[in-house]
Amino acid sequence: MSEILLLAGDFVEDYEIMVPFQTLQTVGHDVDAVSPEKEAGETVKTAVHDFRGDQTYMETRGHDFELNATLSEVDPESYDALVIPGGRAPEYLRTYDEILEITRHFFEADKPVAALCHATQILVAADVVEGRACTAYPALQADVETAGGDWRDGVTRDGNLVTGQAWPDHPEWLAEFLDVLGTEVSHGDPVAADD
Numbered sequence: 001m002s003e004i005l006l007l008a009g010d011f012v013e014d015y016e017i018m019v020p021f022q023t024l025q026t027v028g029h030d031v032d033a034v035s036p037e038k039e040a041g042e043t044v045k046t047a048v049h050d051f052r053g054d055q056t057y058m059e060t061r062g063h064d065f066e067l068n069a070t071l072s073e074v075d076p077e078s079y080d081a082l083v084i085p086g087g088r089a090p091e092y093l094r095t096y097d098e099i100l101e102i103t104r105h106f107f108e109a110d111k112p113v114a115a116l117c118h119a120t121q122i123l124v125a126a127d128v129v130e131g132r133a134c135t136a137y138p139a140l141q142a143d144v145e146t147a148g149g150d151w152r153d154g155v156t157r158d159g160n161l162v163t164g165q166a167w168p169d170h171p172e173w174l175a176e177f178l179d180v181l182g183t184e185v186s187h188g189d190p191v192a193a194d195d
Helices: 014-026 089-093 097-108 117-125 138-146 167-181
Strands: 003-007 030-034 043-050 058-066 081-084 113-116 156-158 161-164
Touching: 003 014, 003 097, 014 030, 014 043, 014 058, 014 081, 014 113, 014 167, 081 097, 081 117, 081 167, 089 117, 097 113, 097 117, 113 117, 113 167, 117 138, 117 161, 161 167
Parallel strands: 003 030, 003 081, 081 113, 113 161
Antiparallel strands: 043 058, 156 161
């Protein structure tokens, strides 16, 4: 299975980090979650973004998510794929040169990348959106188009890049990413436990 790097930071969206982290592990991938200025065993705070019919999402405090690797110790070349969740974290993660260099590596090496919601802010800052079809949280459409991206509504796959608008896209977004990774998930008949 694949070795996957996941970029995190304080106030990453709760569902957007927890669900892919656990789902990818469930199907056998190894996932290393890292954050600038934090080490393995430390945590990042998450935020829950909810959609209740307002002009934008509502935000509340989520969980503490434990990192399982240290950013300064990872070598992007040893990873097969990259996952970038959304939330507020991408807004400031894009100011770290190391984050941008890591992101560029995956595009230059044509490795799979899954970005959700505000994660596209990192893609724009890394200058890897131009000429690519992608999506993001709808309020970022102007950012994508200004960076030369081809805006799409809904989950979008362009080569090895899979993007989604927000956590309600998880089923389709993760299915597309698993397909890019070449992950086969079989559904067998349930087995009843013996009494």
